Amino acid sequence: MTAPPSTSNPVSAPVSVEVPAKIPDDFGFTDDHALLRDTARRMMVDRCPLSEVRRLAGDPVGFDPDLYRELAELGWTGLLIDEKYGGAGLDTLSMALILEQTGRALLPGPLWSTIMAALAIDSAGSEEQKQRFLPALARGEAIGALAWSEPGGSWQPDGVNATAGKSPDSDGDGAGYLLDGVKTHVLWADRADVVVAPFVIGDELSLFAIETATTGLAIESENSVDPTRRTARVVFDRVRVPEKARLSAGHAGSWRALHVRGYALLAAETLGAADAILALTRDYACERIQFNRPIGAFQAVKHPLVNVLIAVERARSLVAGAVAGLDGPSGAEISPAVEISARMAKAQATEALNFAADRGIQLHGGFGFTWDCDAHWFFKRALWSAATLGDAIHHRRHLAAYLLGR
Amino acid sequence: MESRQSSQSLQSTGSPESAEHRQFRAGVRAWIADNKPAQPDFMLPQSFLEVETEAQFDYLRRWQKQLYEAGYLGFDVPREYGGQGVDSARQSIVQQELGRAGAPFFVNQIALQWVAPTILTYGTEEQKKRLIQPLLSADEIWCQGFSEPGAGSDLASLQTRANAVEGGYRVTGHKVWTTLAHFARWMILLARTDPEADRYGGLSYFLFPMDTDGVVIQPLVKMTGEGGFNQVLFEDAFMPSDSLLGAEGQGWKIAMTTLTFERGAAQSQNRERAAADARALSELVALVRSTMRDGRPVGDDALFRDRLAALWIELEAIRLGARRASVAGLTADHPHALAMMHKVEFSEFRQRLNRLACEVLGPEAMLWLGDANAPDRAEWPRGLMNSYGFTIGGGTSEIQRNIVGERVLGLPKSK
Numbered sequence: 001m002t003a004p005p006s007t008s009n010p011v012s013a014p015v016s017v018e019v020p021a022k023i024p025d026d027f028g029f030t031d032d033h034a035l036l037r038d039t040a041r042r043m044m045v046d047r048c049p050l051s052e053v054r055r056l057a058g059d060p061v062g063f064d065p066d067l068y069r070e071l072a073e074l075g076w077t078g079l080l081i082d083e084k085y086g087g088a089g090l091d092t093l094s095m096a097l098i099l100e101q102t103g104r105a106l107l108p109g110p111l112w113s114t115i116m117a118a119l120a121i122d123s124a125g126s127e128e129q130k131q132r133f134l135p136a137l138a139r140g141e142a143i144g145a146l147a148w149s150e151p152g153g154s155w156q157p158d159g160v161n162a163t164a165g166k167s168p169d170s171d172g173d174g175a176g177y178l179l180d181g182v183k184t185h186v187l188w189a190d191r192a193d194v195v196v197a198p199f200v201i202g203d204e205l206s207l208f209a210i211e212t213a214t215t216g217l218a219i220e221s222e223n224s225v226d227p228t229r230r231t232a233r234v235v236f237d238r239v240r241v242p243e244k245a246r247l248s249a250g251h252a253g254s255w256r257a258l259h260v261r262g263y264a265l266l267a268a269e270t271l272g273a274a275d276a277i278l279a280l281t282r283d284y285a286c287e288r289i290q291f292n293r294p295i296g297a298f299q300a301v302k303h304p305l306v307n308v309l310i311a312v313e314r315a316r317s318l319v320a321g322a323v324a325g326l327d328g329p330s331g332a333e334i335s336p337a338v339e340i341s342a343r344m345a346k347a348q349a350t351e352a353l354n355f356a357a358d359r360g361i362q363l364h365g366g367f368g369f370t371w372d373c374d375a376h377w378f379f380k381r382a383l384w385s386a387a388t389l390g391d392a393i394h395h396r397r398h399l400a401a402y403l404l405g406r
Numbered sequence: 407m408e409s410r411q412s413s414q415s416l417q418s419t420g421s422p423e424s425a426e427h428r429q430f431r432a433g434v435r436a437w438i439a440d441n442k443p444a445q446p447d448f449m450l451p452q453s454f455l456e457v458e459t460e461a462q463f464d465y466l467r468r469w470q471k472q473l474y475e476a477g478y479l480g481f482d483v484p485r486e487y488g489g490q491g492v493d494s495a496r497q498s499i500v501q502q503e504l505g506r507a508g509a510p511f512f513v514n515q516i517a518l519q520w521v522a523p524t525i526l527t528y529g530t531e532e533q534k535k536r537l538i539q540p541l542l543s544a545d546e547i548w549c550q551g552f553s554e555p556g557a558g559s560d561l562a563s564l565q566t567r568a569n570a571v572e573g574g575y576r577v578t579g580h581k582v583w584t585t586l587a588h589f590a591r592w593m594i595l596l597a598r599t600d601p602e603a604d605r606y607g608g609l610s611y612f613l614f615p616m617d618t619d620g621v622v623i624q625p626l627v628k629m630t631g632e633g634g635f636n637q638v639l640f641e642d643a644f645m646p647s648d649s650l651l652g653a654e655g656q657g658w659k660i661a662m663t664t665l666t667f668e669r670g671a672a673q674s675q676n677r678e679r680a681a682a683d684a685r686a687l688s689e690l691v692a693l694v695r696s697t698m699r700d701g702r703p704v705g706d707d708a709l710f711r712d713r714l715a716a717l718w719i720e721l722e723a724i725r726l727g728a729r730r731a732s733v734a735g736l737t738a739d740h741p742h743a744l745a746m747m748h749k750v751e752f753s754e755f756r757q758r759l760n761r762l763a764c765e766v767l768g769p770e771a772m773l774w775l776g777d778a779n780a781p782d783r784a785e786w787p788r789g790l791m792n793s794y795g796f797t798i799g800g801g802t803s804e805i806q807r808n809i810v811g812e813r814v815l816g817l818p819k820s821k
């Protein structure tokens with residue numbers, strides 16, 4: 001109802017719709033964050049203009065390894081990793097602000113995938129496993145990939161059918177596991193040194209860190225809708241891995257927690273892309289003259305752009321909330337409130353980019369429909385983002401279950 | 407390693423609520439619980455736009471006065487003018503707690519939210535001393551005389567004249583949609599003092615005393631059948647010189663200040679709204695949970711679930727946005743966007759919320775006020791209709807989108 005006079009509304013006890021994530025009033029934002037964001041923004045403007053995105057979209061490797069190394073030197077790949085493993089040990093907000101900038105630039109390359117693979121090993125690995133993988137991932141010497149999905153199209157953390165079975169020491173190199181199953185849409189798997197993937201073992205879920213050099217592992221490149229996001233199908237057909245490939249604490253809980261982190265961080269990147277296509281379209285609306293005036297003077301152009309802005313700004317608020325929740329006291333455990341915030345952020349950022357890209361194509365007119373106009377890169381990123389870790393409907397379905405208690 | 411910093415340096419400077427503020431919040435909450443007035447035996451208006459009867463007015467005025475006297479109103483007004491001294495954190499806390507408790511609204515909304523800050527910005531010392539305290543205590547109610555029959559969205563085309571005469575001005579003209587004029591002691595009046603000047607430069611801003619001869623107030627009836635707004639006719643009505651706010655010819659600029667407050671510049675106000683909106687969504691959730699259709703809970707229907715979740719996301723974005731607006735670092739990309747978007751956001755959210763509620767009600771949504779079988783006493787269809795007061799009043803959603811497009815996105819003006 002309008003306004004607060006709801007004294008007149010006799011309904012049963014309301015459930016809490018106020019997401020109880022405990023976040024500071026300033027979302028944890030400091031001057032250091034501003035500096036980090038501005039540095040990242042400048043770096044992307046200088047080194048990853050859309051002309052470069054366009055070039056790399058047609059490049060066989062798909063990203064610029066030199067630039068990737070530079071980003072690693074700036075600490076981006078290891079930002080969330082503890083200093084003792086060669087990382088910077090910064091907070092999720094710092095990471096989100098950087099990803100927003102790489103998303104804005106549509107940076108091609110395995111930054112997010114490496115960050116997520118490292119987070120998986122960080123949260124589920126033993127000391128030895130962390131020592132083995134994290135420094136190389138943090139320093140950008142190794143590339144990581146994380147296998148979220150399998151054939152059949154599920155975004156559920158428990159939608160795992162791939163299996164791991166104990167394999168005895170047959171050829172003298174110690175006991176290990178035999179892995180069977182298929183992982184799909186694994187981002188940058190064909191460039192990665194290590195792929196982290198979940199397998200069912202007995203009735204448990206366990207994460208494995210599998211070196212891509214492992215004998216028998218088949219990595220088949222997919223043709224991704226977004227050429228700045230190279231994906232692959234990873235096929236395990238009785239692939240034998242040593243015992244130490246199994247992440248010791250890689251149980252279902254940490255796999256779900258990883259999803260929640262993934263929602264928030266991918267939402268941050270998606271938000272950046274949405275804001276960028278809004279800016280591109282806005283600029284065009286100011287320049288393009290028809291009927292003797294810039295098309296942005298027409299309300300049929302102006303108002304949809306304002307609606308895009310509203311969607312983008314909502315995503316920005318929700319991303320800030322989700323990230324602050326992850327940095328809060330319950331972050332490590334992932335409370336329902338943090339999960340709710342992260343799902344909201346992912347849902348809204350996905351919608352914002354889809355909508356921004358939709359108007360981006362349309363409002364560029366015939367030019368917008370061409371390969372030469374940059375709008376389509378954003379459109380393709382939108383499709384990829386929605387298809388990764390759940391689209392808006394998927395997250396709303398889960399949110400409704402929270403809200404209605406069933 | 408340019409971007410590497412020690413993790414210590416990233417400690418947030420804005421701590422969560424201080425012990426003092428927590429205690430204050432607890433005090434406010436307890437006070438509201440003890441003092442929130444009982445549901446009256448007459449129908450209350452849903453917002454300050456619909457206050458019609460003496461009984462409604464007295465009930466609401468008493469509540470505001472009680473809150474003022476308890477020391478919980480006026481944290482955005484210095485003490486010398488009757489306020490509590492400026493402390494925006496406390497203001498936010500009070501507003502949030504009021505919203506959360508579903509307490510009645512303040513009848514003198516126009517005065518509190520947009521007249522007071524305008525007078526504090528442009529008023530003389532005498533004007534501040536004379537006018538602010540009684541508006542806080544609800545002893546003097548204010549209305550806003552901007553719109554005219556021929557000047558709504560195009561406000562600067564207004565024709566009401568204020569002619570300078572000995573000792574003051576004489577006003578002739580016609581204002582319309584004037585909320586609360588029938589209870590008002592004062593009006594913020596935008597009138598033309600110089601017909602020769604351009605459409606903006608000829609306007610002046612007045613603090614007009616309503617108890618003057620030559621003022622005729624005629625109630626208008628809303629689509630719901632409720633009252634609350636009026637047309638006001640001025641027939642050579644006199645006001646003294648000190649009614650002028652600012653200087654002659656400065657009216658447009660001052661009016662824009664007022665409209666900025668009206669449309670959501672005050673963050674504490676936006677946080678209160680968000681708290682009230684959260685309550686409204688809770689009520690909708692309860693409705694969904696308790697409504698059956700064809701033997702099954704409406705809440706099991708995927709279509710309703712999806713739209714409910716979408717509203718929840720929207721609400722959370724508005725709630726977080728009201729907080730984010732005061733964090734400069736997190737508004738750097740589009741400064742002022744949140745404040746300027748606010749009116750469109752909250753008013754359209756309420757419209758969607760009430761619309762969904764009516765759809766949840768299904769066949770029962772047709773029952774109107776006064777029908778004994780109407781679910782929730784027909785508050786939902788009433789809320790849906792009244793929501794248009796907010797998407798039209800104070801600058802329509804279309805005008806707001808023009809403004810956001812031009813001021814925030816920098817798009818060319820629509821002519």
Ligand SMILES: Cc1cc2nc3c(=O)[nH]c(=O)nc-3n(C[C@H](O)[C@H](O)[C@H](O)COP(=O)(O)OP(=O)(O)OC[C@H]3O[C@@H](n4cnc5c(N)ncnc54)[C@H](O)[C@@H]3O)c2cc1C
Binds near residue numbers: 583
């Ligand atoms: C409940 C309520 C309370 C109110 N209380 C007060 C009050 O207390 N004091 C006061 O002064 N006024 C008050 N108003 C008046 C309100 O400010 C005006 O109704 C509003 O500004 C619109 O003006 P209008 O009604 O003349 O509509 P119009 O300006 O005639 O608009 C009609 C339609 O055309 C659209 N339109 C007009 N111009 C444009 C444009 N340039 N671009 C796109 N679309 C356009 C509008 O959005 C609207 O949909 C109140 C209104 C309501 C509904």
